[in-house]
Amino acid sequence: MPQRVPARVGDPVDAIDTPALVLDLDAFERNLDRMAAASNGLRLRPHAKSHKCAEIARAQIARGAVGICCQKTDEAVAFVSAGIHDVLVTNEVVAPAKIERLVELAREATLGVLVDAATPILTLSNAAAAADVVVIDVGAHRCGVASGEVAVALAQEIAAAPGLRFRGLHAYHGAAQHLRAPEARTAAIAHAAALAGHARDLIEGAGLICAVVTGAGTGTWQHERDSGVWNELQPGSYVFMDADYARNTPGPHDVHFTQSLFVIASVMSVPSHERAIADAGLKAFSFDSGLPLVHGREGVEYARASDEHGVLALHRDAVPLALGDRVWLVPGHCDPTVNLYDWIVGYRAGHVESVWRIEARGALG
Amino acid sequence: MPQRVPARVGDPVDAIDTPALVLDLDAFERNLDRMAAASNGLRLRPHAKSHKCAEIARAQIARGAVGICCQKTDEAVAFVSAGIHDVLVTNEVVAPAKIERLVELAREATLGVLVDAATPILTLSNAAAAADVVVIDVGAHRCGVASGEVAVALAQEIAAAPGLRFRGLHAYHGAAQHLRAPEARTAAIAHAAALAGHARDLIEGAGLICAVVTGAGTGTWQHERDSGVWNELQPGSYVFMDADYARNTPGPHDVHFTQSLFVIASVMSVPSHERAIADAGLKAFSFDSGLPLVHGREGVEYARASDEHGVLALHRDAVPLALGDRVWLVPGHCDPTVNLYDWIVGYRAGHVESVWRIEARGALG
Numbered sequence: 001m002p003q004r005v006p007a008r009v010g011d012p013v014d015a016i017d018t019p020a021l022v023l024d025l026d027a028f029e030r031n032l033d034r035m036a037a038a039s040n041g042l043r044l045r046p047h048a049k050s051h052k053c054a055e056i057a058r059a060q061i062a063r064g065a066v067g068i069c070c071q072k073t074d075e076a077v078a079f080v081s082a083g084i085h086d087v088l089v090t091n092e093v094v095a096p097a098k099i100e101r102l103v104e105l106a107r108e109a110t111l112g113v114l115v116d117a118a119t120p121i122l123t124l125s126n127a128a129a130a131a132d133v134v135v136i137d138v139g140a141h142r143c144g145v146a147s148g149e150v151a152v153a154l155a156q157e158i159a160a161a162p163g164l165r166f167r168g169l170h171a172y173h174g175a176a177q178h179l180r181a182p183e184a185r186t187a188a189i190a191h192a193a194a195l196a197g198h199a200r201d202l203i204e205g206a207g208l209i210c211a212v213v214t215g216a217g218t219g220t221w222q223h224e225r226d227s228g229v230w231n232e233l234q235p236g237s238y239v240f241m242d243a244d245y246a247r248n249t250p251g252p253h254d255v256h257f258t259q260s261l262f263v264i265a266s267v268m269s270v271p272s273h274e275r276a277i278a279d280a281g282l283k284a285f286s287f288d289s290g291l292p293l294v295h296g297r298e299g300v301e302y303a304r305a306s307d308e309h310g311v312l313a314l315h316r317d318a319v320p321l322a323l324g325d326r327v328w329l330v331p332g333h334c335d336p337t338v339n340l341y342d343w344i345v346g347y348r349a350g351h352v353e354s355v356w357r358i359e360a361r362g363a364l365g
Numbered sequence: 366m367p368q369r370v371p372a373r374v375g376d377p378v379d380a381i382d383t384p385a386l387v388l389d390l391d392a393f394e395r396n397l398d399r400m401a402a403a404s405n406g407l408r409l410r411p412h413a414k415s416h417k418c419a420e421i422a423r424a425q426i427a428r429g430a431v432g433i434c435c436q437k438t439d440e441a442v443a444f445v446s447a448g449i450h451d452v453l454v455t456n457e458v459v460a461p462a463k464i465e466r467l468v469e470l471a472r473e474a475t476l477g478v479l480v481d482a483a484t485p486i487l488t489l490s491n492a493a494a495a496a497d498v499v500v501i502d503v504g505a506h507r508c509g510v511a512s513g514e515v516a517v518a519l520a521q522e523i524a525a526a527p528g529l530r531f532r533g534l535h536a537y538h539g540a541a542q543h544l545r546a547p548e549a550r551t552a553a554i555a556h557a558a559a560l561a562g563h564a565r566d567l568i569e570g571a572g573l574i575c576a577v578v579t580g581a582g583t584g585t586w587q588h589e590r591d592s593g594v595w596n597e598l599q600p601g602s603y604v605f606m607d608a609d610y611a612r613n614t615p616g617p618h619d620v621h622f623t624q625s626l627f628v629i630a631s632v633m634s635v636p637s638h639e640r641a642i643a644d645a646g647l648k649a650f651s652f653d654s655g656l657p658l659v660h661g662r663e664g665v666e667y668a669r670a671s672d673e674h675g676v677l678a679l680h681r682d683a684v685p686l687a688l689g690d691r692v693w694l695v696p697g698h699c700d701p702t703v704n705l706y707d708w709i710v711g712y713r714a715g716h717v718e719s720v721w722r723i724e725a726r727g728a729l730g
Binding site: 002003004006015017018019020049071072074077091092093094095097098116117119120137141142143144145146174266267268269270271272275277280282283284286287288305306307308309311323324333335336339340341342361362363364365 | 367368369371380382383384385414436437439442456457458459460462463481482484485502506507508509510511539631632633634635636637640642645647648649651652653670671672673674676688689698700701704705706707726727728729730
């Protein structure tokens with residue numbers, strides 16, 4: 001049972017019940033078009049962990065994406081159930097119960113999954129799951145094997161395992177997406193490219209075909225695209241953007257994406273001229289990457305949050321806020337903020353044009 | 366459509382699919398019993414924003430609670446739909462569409478709502494909504510009127526408005542709950558009690574009956590209880606507790622509540638002896654009050670999070686972690702963490718005893 005729909009198609013934007021997650025459809029479609037045009041013929045497999053919404057996945061595939069990435073088995077279940085037929089789970093899946101669910105999906109869809117250790121290969125093989133991709137640590141220091149030599153050994157195990165196909169390498173440098181200086185992002189991906197290219201060369205030197213080198217995110221994808229190493233790109237946040245990505249200094253040739261995602265909140269208390277309280281707090285935004293930014297109101301800041309409230313601080317020269325006034329906010333971090341909502345309300349020219357279900361909201365398993 | 370149930374009644378705890386929100390039922394029931402016993406005959410109206418779960422509300426009411434508090438209109442809708450018949454919405458509701466929903470609820474349940482400005486009184490009265498409580502700022506500096514005199518004026522407007530009843534004062538000091546030193550909490554609530562008591566006296570001096578002074582949270586409720594001012598208590602987090610409450614130094618007479626809420630995560634990658642990756646990150650916990658704490662494993666820390674991963678740092682002398690190992694984590698902040706899950710899995714003596722729906726999860730409106 002999802003929560004109540006906050007708007008109906010045709011409603012004026014000002015009638016949307018708050019707090020609501022809303023999408024500027026013009027900006028959103030422009031972002032999709034720009035990424036499709038700029039991927040330069042490389043395979044685009046956008047990451048659906050950002051939006052968790054089958055309608056958005058379909059819009060990406062309609063513009064040429066080869067499929068989507070998911071991060072969780074149950075996200076993949078939600079998307080395959082909604083008719084998406086090519087999913088790479090960009091994560092290691094080791095629990096036997098989850099592998100069983102993947103096997104079910106692999107009957108209906110083209111399915112890939114990552115491996116960075118030998119043990120799950122046997123489980124996957126016994127279940128005859130899917131295509132496998134070896135994950136290599138290219139600097140993020142999260143998951144992944146530490147060297148090309150280990151990657152070769154795993155690739156050989158996968159290739160030899162009944163029911164599995166070795167497809168290639170997953171090389172994703174998450175931390176590089178948020179390095180503020182363009183030179184720092186360039187350097188991080190140059191280093192990642194050297195590691196991934198070396199691993200690919202070793203694997204092919206061992207007689208295996210490394211069909212795919214997949215990775216990249218919204219902050220760096222142009223570097224992966226131009227590296228000569230990656231042939232599949234996985235950006236996710238570009239469809240929405242957020243306050244944290246806005247803190248990156250763009251490089252001279254960076255493709256520009258527009259903020260399309262907002263939370264609309266309403267003023268529910270005005271205790272003083274300097275302070276107004278909005279109806280969106282810790283359960284309406286993820287605060288891991290900082291506070292939301294107020295959009296389109298000079299001199300108003302989202303100063304602090306409690307569970308269900310946001311305290312808005314007004315500068316002396318700001319236009320005063322009154323009870324019921326609506327405040328548009330840019331989330332600090334789009335992905336975990338979207339995960340708090342059941343619906344995303346698309347608008348254009350002042351009216352609601354779509355109300356899309358966020359099917360994989362809360363898909364943690 | 367909620368997400369898949371992570372366990373079935375009767376399953377061993379080790380078979381729960383991860384990440385999962387789990388409840389130690391012995392500790393949970395002990396917490397409920399302790400609060401019921403220690404509220405000393407005052408009305409207990411626990412805050413359901415913490416648990417958002419009708420089964421838990423029923424367990425509180427079965428132990429003598431007079432009803433529950435909600436923070437959002439749609440939470441109240443969820444609880445009244447689930448059969449809870451006395452709800453105080455401890456928040457200002459100003460949007461006409463939300464007031465309409467409250468009016469619907471007031472036909473089925475005893476319903477209260479807060480007011481800290483004159484405008485919504487007219488809207489509420491026109492809709493003939495419910496009982497009203499004036500909210501006063503007692504030091505939290507969020508919502509609320511700034512003085513007893515303003516409270517009197519609002520109370521008189523409510524009492525005169527057709528369809529409304531003036532019930533009393535809401536005085537809640539959220540920030541005081543998390544002051545670390547017991548003396549600081551004592552002082553904050555002593556100050557709040559002086560303000561609330563003064564407002565109550567002014568209201569009664571003006572010839573109105575201030576039947577209820579309601580407020581208090583898990584960090585300070587004993588001070589409100591013993592103040593002689595409050596006669597209704599609203600603690601919420603005591604059913605679960607969290608890492609942030611554990612940072613409070615207890616006072617000498619504080620009732621002790623046990624940690625009953627955990628997230629179980631699984632190790633999905635072991636890149637080195639010092640680092641293991643768990644399957645629970647920014648979408649599995651709220652990080653506003655700090656990182657989750659590892660429970661029951663010496664020398665292992667939850668060091669950082671990304672969207673779907675938690676990086677566990679192992680000290681040199683820690684027992685190594687292997688793929689598939691399960692790690693129990695105490696959330697930094699219970700309320701917004703619970704809001705990320707559709708189900709809470711209760712266990713006792715190593716087995717799953719209950720799987721409760723979190724009906725008001727995501728009820729933002």
